[in-house]
Amino acid sequence: MGRTSATKESTKLQLLEAGIDIMIEKGYNNTGIMEVLQKTGVPKGSFYYYFDSKEEFGLQIINYFNDNIVVKKRKPLEDKTVSPLQRLRNYCDELIRNIEQNECRKGCLIDNLSQEMADQSEVFRNRLKEIGDESTAIFAECIREGQELNEIPKCYDSQELAEFINCSIKGAIGRAKLLKNTEPIKVVFHILFDFFLKTNC
């Protein structure tokens, strides 16, 4: 990459990262392009060089967040050096650490925008649904492997159990954000791992 295109790439990343920082707390509608420009020092004309519209900016933010944050957060679920049940535990432990680090602010950008935009934009909804489905599929695969190894009760359909665990975690993150403490997440993980996933069925 030549010097100019490297600079262009870095300006674009700056805009995306500033957009994430603001949007994860304030949402899509409440994030102004001006605020993003002020935070980065990028002039307004340049913004429209990189993004056709605010919608395009929002969609690229979603993709950037998915490729760089969601995929990284999901890594423990795919770490085949660890047993499937332990992978689930590691994912959950990491989640609590992350939320504590953020002092129970922010939550997950994908979940926040899903809630905000699902009724507002079919373009956003379709992309966010794809990302949600990908996550559920990775949970389901981990569960399926755990069932094969008799680590996870076999009475559940792996896809349904993935949806169930996914929903309980999403709800718990929302409650933690509201209460500003991780107690609801700890309670959900305690019931999931110490009771629910130990069921004999």
Add this chain to the structure above:
Amino acid sequence: MGRTSATKESTKLQLLEAGIDIMIEKGYNNTGIMEVLQKTGVPKGSFYYYFDSKEEFGLQIINYFNDNIVVKKRKPLEDKTVSPLQRLRNYCDELIRNIEQNECRKGCLIDNLSQEMADQSEVFRNRLKEIGDESTAIFAECIREGQELNEIPKCYDSQELAEFINCSIKGAIGRAKLLKNTEPIKVVFHILFDFFLKTNC
């Protein structure tokens, strides 16, 4: 109530109800006072007769929604003519009906605003947290009664189990809104009632 104060009361209710209709889909920040006025035909000056500010309007909307919608939705949980486990089932059946009626749009205003405002306003967060805690307490009481009657496994702490069920339902409502179908809610209820709450422990 004299005719004038009855009219005033009715104008205020009109504003609150129009505010709910808009805010439940678009969120607090994205709801403009002008849109509420256009929907009701109330002049701008009158709005500020009833509400000091948009924040005051938002808080009164939360209280009105809680007193008239949340309390009504929670009724099945408190219907002592029915057994506690059946109360939980009735609550969940009613929830699915409601969400289907709304074609998986909207969700719950309290949950939506909790997500949107928890990092934005301590005034909103505190009121929304109070309402969330009230709901959890009513779930917990229903569970405690079910445990006494051996309808619900006793190994769980009733408060923790209430938090767990609450979180899984909230997450499922969010997923239904994103997918625009009630499958995630049905899956969560299936696992809760057909497996989880039948555990011998």
